[in-house]
Amino acid sequence: MPVDAWPELLRWYDVHARDLPWRAKPGETPDPYRVWLSEVMLQQTTVAAVRSYFARFTERWPTVDALAEADEGEVMAAWAGLGYYARARNLVACARAVAEEHDGIFPDTEEGLRALPGIGAYTAAAIATIAFGRRAVVVDANVERVVTRLFAIETPLAAARPEIRARTDTITPDDRAGDFAQAMMDLGATICTPRNPACAICPLSDICTARRRGDPEAFPVKAPRAARPHRHGDAYWVEYRGQVLLVRRPAKGLLGGMLALPTGQWTEAPPPLSGAPIDARWEEGGAIEHGFTHFTLALTLRCAEVRDAPVDGIWWPADRIAEAGLPTLFAKLAARGLAWREQRWKGAA
Known part of the structure; x- marks a missing residue:
């Protein structure tokens, strides 16, 4: 991506950022607890599905210390319907680790975050950059789609993921890295959609290889799916x-x-x-x-x-x-x- 392209993306984000309950308003300091909770909930789940769960969770357990003191069975019951239930167990374990080992304060580095229960590479990167402003390479499904189209990556998923991450690294800025990550997510969610992407209003359309080729919907390339037992x-x-x-x-x-x-x-x-x-x-x-x-x-x-x-x-x-x-x-x-x-x-x- 040319050096002057990501500022264009951030200008677009400043105007069109999604209004999400876990996202800090302009001028506010992000709350690491809300960032972490939302990222865990959003794994394998849509924003629409998560909104109501996030509201109930933060009303009932407004801080990481409150969640650390919660009964695990009550948390599991509140999680019901979100799926991937190991996330809920890890949620309690992580909250307790933050409360007991870090005095209720989340570590502010990827390394420190990855040492907590249930926090993998993606979640650590997302929290580090969104909550603490550190430069980190954040690749969710939306970013994955944007990047494969920008660079017309021909390798099918999931084999393409190392290349996608490397390409994302090349375009991630040092400044406003958290806003950049969220801008890429929002772009994939609202403009660079799986079907009928709105290329005409995309802030990155001029540098998108897939658009120049005329086949953005061909990316990301997906390997044939094996039948499930x-x-x-x-x-x-x-x-x-x-x-x-x-x-x-x-x-x-x-x-x-x-x-x-x-x-x-x-x-x-x-x-x-x-x-x-x-x-x-x-x-x-x-x-x-x-x-x-x-x-x-x-x-x-x-x-x-x-x-x-x-x-x-x-x-x-x-x-x-x-x-x-x-x-x-x-x-x-x-x-x-x-x-x-x-x-x-x-x-x-």
Whole structure:
């Protein structure tokens, strides 16, 4: 990028910067806690999805010290629906590390930030530059798209990422590095979009190789996507005196630490009824399909009402199941369970 190009981008940003709840207003000093929290929430998630979560989190836990003192189960419940639940566990661990080891003050360097739980290379760079103004190379999906188009990088993702980072390094200025990173993000989110990019109003259009070639939508080049494996399993809605049996999933692994309905094993072929938490006369309550990053899952809900000696576990009022903070997969199943419950009431009337 010519030396006079990034000031043009910053001039555009000064006028068109997105109004985001975690972003400091002009003249304000960025709050590292809000920057960190937003960056963790935004991983693999959209701005639109994060806004309401961010508002609830910062109202309930307005500082890193407040979050450090929070009950992990309550944080996991507040996170429900954002996905990638290891982030929520790391969120608490990181807050506690900052509170206990750094007197509630975030380190201001990439190296210091990377030493904290759950903060990887991208997040450390983003916090260092946005919160503390340090020069850092920040490449999220939006920046990735902008840079591959600026330089017409032909290598498919993900193999292109070292080259994308190196190219981004060449255009990252020493001054206003945090604004530059956010400007690149905003450009990708609002102008240099995946489809129908608005090249005519882009502040970098004059130096964009992909635009000169007439094919900006060809970038980034994506490798053919392998088919995801498909798995099957059973989940169980066990009701006792108006309460539903929930379990807390193991801390490590998929949906770790979250409240959930009991399930059997998830296998490549539809399994025989397995993993039932109690002997009962099971009725089918419907099925759902859900996509994870590396596989898709079909779960059949088995429902039963028991009257004697329920198993030990977490018994949650069925009519308040929405308050349990179930992850999306199990919230879908709970909706099927409530429908089964309603049908039983109608049948008994």
